[in-house]
Amino acid sequence: MIEKIERLRTEYSNASGSVTDLKQLEELRLKFLSRNGALQQLLEEMKSVPKEDKPLVGKELNILKKYIQDNFTSLKESLESQFASTASYLDLSLPGRQIEFGSKHLLTQTLDEIKKIFKGFGFSVADGPELESDFNNFTALNFPDDHPARDMQDTFFVNKNFVMRTHTSPVQVRLMQKQVPPIRSIMPGKVYRSEAISARSYCLFHQVEGLYVDKNVTFAELKGTLVSFARQFYATDLKYRFRPSFFPFTEPSAEMDITCYICQGNGCRVCKGSGWLEILGCGMVDPNVLRNVGYDPEQVSGYAFGMGIERTAMLKYGINDIRILFDNDIRFLRQF
């Protein structure tokens, strides 16, 4: 009988050692622990053990029973916990439940940046209509009738007296008509020029106009303000130059160039070999313009400037075809 007990122990030990899943565990249970299992059969054989042997055999049998039961329980727990962790396994490499964010157009983002800098200089932001009177767009800005200065900007006409504004400068006029100095404002918006659509020009573009009118506003302050803007917007260490130019509504008039950011001023395709990039036009508000809005040029002076946002954005992001800004291809829009 002792032998049988030992045999069953070995048999169970071998069988349980090879159990790897719950199905095999159940087979193990049926074979050893069920009502007709090997352990039960052995327990029943106790009846036929001679009385004097019973204590010893009973003791061994109890040890075997405890061993099998304990072993089975721990095996079961271990297998079950293994099974449970598989069931709750998470594949964290799956993509998330994405919500797509949109974005502002590159031109809006560029304008936002410009606005932020000038607000820091104490500038307000104003706007005005795109369909303007010829008077506000030209006459009030000191463009004489039948003067070649009018040819500087190819104009879309709605009729003899109404045009699509060719620049944001008429907003200057509107602002000055409404307010008294000091006026310190930038005026962003769409402007229209009847130019053939190509990589370099479009029939409309966006400008930011700036105007500061107060007592004792000087050309030196204009330079300082624009240099500080350019250094914040483009590069802190850039070189610049102001060169004489012509706008009917400013006198003196200037254009501001900065060193080409691509070639560092050595000359390349973007700056057409000159080493300089033109970024804006500016000047001191012409006394005629101040007089046209009822200001006294002896009492106040002012400066004005204007820059194209497309050109600014194209320079900054290395875009060489203006049309892509208006194609609205989502693959372009997603890049910014």
Next chain:
Amino acid sequence: MKISLKWLQDYIDLSDISPAKLENLLTMAGLEVETMEDLSGKLQGFVVAHVQEHTKHPNADKLSVCKIFDGTEVRQVVCGAPNVAAGQKVVLALPGTIIPSNGMTIGKAKLRGVESTGMLCSERELELSEDHSGIMVLDENAVPGTPIADYMNRNDVIFEIGITPNRPDALSHYGVARDLSALLNRELKLSPYGRFEQWFTKDFIEASEVHNHASVEVLDFAKCPRYSALVVKGITIKESPAWLRNRLESIGSRSINNIVDITNFILHDIGQPLHAFDLDKLDGAKIIVKTMGTEGKFTTLDSKERTMHKDALMICDAGRPVAVAGVMGGENSEVSSETKNVLIESAYFNPGSIRKTAKSLTLSTDASYRFERGTDPGNTLFAALRAASLMAEAGEGIVVPGVIDVKEHDIELIQVTVRFARVNSILGYEVSSAQVLDIVTKLGFIVQAKTENDVTVLVPSFRPDIDREIDVIEEIARIFGYDNIPAISSIQVPMIPITDATEGLDKLRTFFTGSGFYEIISNSLVNKHIPGLENSAIQLMNPQSSDMSALRTSLVTGLLTAVQRNISVGERNLKLFETGHVFRMLSDMITDFSDIREEEVLGAVFTGHAVEKEWYTKEIRNFDIYDVKASIINLLDKFHLSKEAVFVYTPEGNSYLDQQISVQFGTEVLITAGRLKREVIKAFDIEQEVFYLEVGVEKIKELLFRKPTFTELVKFPKMYRDFAFVFDKMVNAGDVELFIRQNSSQILRDVRVFDIFESEQLGAAKKSMAFSLEFFDEARTLTDDEVETVFSTLINKIKDNFQAVLRG
């Protein structure tokens, strides 16, 4: 405008200044150099050489060995050209020279065992033409050793200068030299060409002989303040001398004949446009300058018949017009190969008048370009005399003594007083009075009086742009140098509020981008024919094309154009928005701003998949009107507008939308949304449904800054009750919701529809809608009984009102 460096040096010595330095100097003085081309650049290293001997190559049939004299030494060159022969003057590329056509550098080489030091060149190798049939053979008088650039008159630099409309004085070589003279502090010279001092005497001027040959009458002094003329007789029309041809060719002007070339030369030399009439073709040998007063046909010398505006100033002879004043001469009086006697016209015309005529003819010539900007009225006679002198020289003619110079009165120079303090207060930098005086003098202003505080000057007649103190201040700054005025490094900011008119729009943009929309910017010039949207569109008078002939009345056009474009590249699922102005006519004629409505609008489109197939989704779902409605509700909630907003539903829609939902705020419509009608999207070749949402920015702008008021948080528990009814299908959830709100006690705080379905069991045209009701009171805990009472009363009311059946 093209300016030749060589030509400039007729007037000012620039030999010690590099072209690059000159370029910078001009640009920084407001004469912007757009391009600079060194004509000799590609011809470096090529010289004239003499072929002294020519023998066959010992080892190659097609090659020959030449002894070549390059001006200093004799070298051996192997040549493959069939036309090479002893005695020729040829083009030699010295060792080290780069061949323009192929970039090769010439070195010493052995060709089939024979040494060769240099290369004889064809026209193609110098990129002069495509000819590669043989080497270039030069004039037999060419001097060996002469650089080819010199031999070909290409040792010149051409500047392309952009002259701003205020600077007609700089539209010539003399004009540019005049600025350089002020900038460099250098004297101007007289041009060696067209010198007339020797015969231009008092006797000549006072002679009356010219009046026997021609007469001039000006009938419109307003448009022609001065008309000068000279007569040259007995000329021979022929090719221009080499110097004249070279000059014109260097700036890209084609040589025609000696007389025409001389008028062109004077135009580019000193900026005065001239016209040469064939005197024998002038009826009565007479010039009458007048405005015709009636429209008429006229054939200009380019053989085009043109319709003349009635106000155009015409040059006439005794019987008929012979030239369009200041723009172009007539075919009937032009100089031809038979011409013997010439009348030189040198006039000053009113700039505005010439511009009007040129505009009405859509014709811009070198002459009209200068006249409309303003030529120098003090210079007409000088220009005519120089031209006459050159015609006498190059055309072997005789200048008839005496001058014709018709003017109403002498040219009066404008007087301007410049205050030194004003210069400094505009520039923000102290320019000394001595510097001011120095600069104005150098620029040709005549100082009349000077005090401690100011200087009074006469403005030279070649500066029509200057008639005010500020104009002179600009000149002072220009010559002083903008870069010499320091940029100040701090500014004063007044403590007034900073306002931003675009802030509301920015808030909307942020909302839409946060909701997954991409911002687009589209063309506001559109095709007028868009179904449902063409109403009262404003048309352009001068559109570029019919696709860009009208101002948009809605952002739909741009958004659908973008949708179509993206679909065509395979991007079908889109949420896009745009902000921009839309335009409408409020009356048939625009005479005033009140006839226009220009309005800022935000438009958004939804198209394609709202829900994509993903690992966590069951199926794809397309956008529908409820996605649009969600955006509307989010927008209203975000800006605290929900309480006062009233929804209006119009399933049949308007001219371009159906499934229309509008939001009113008081009497204003803030938002309009819906599905774009089939005929609208089809006009853009779009097949898939597109939903549209429009926000009236002008109206909503101020509302976006509302501040919500704080509400105490409720301390007592909320209670919920649900019920479901079977309704007729046509009953709107919104109506039931409203009914519930209006027919309940104030402890009911919220109603939400949470389930809707139809089924066979419910019956045809029926649907089940389930609602969840929220109850609470800020002041106490509600009891089950009171909620139950409200709830069951409500059930009965709904049953009665909607003939609805309560479900289990």
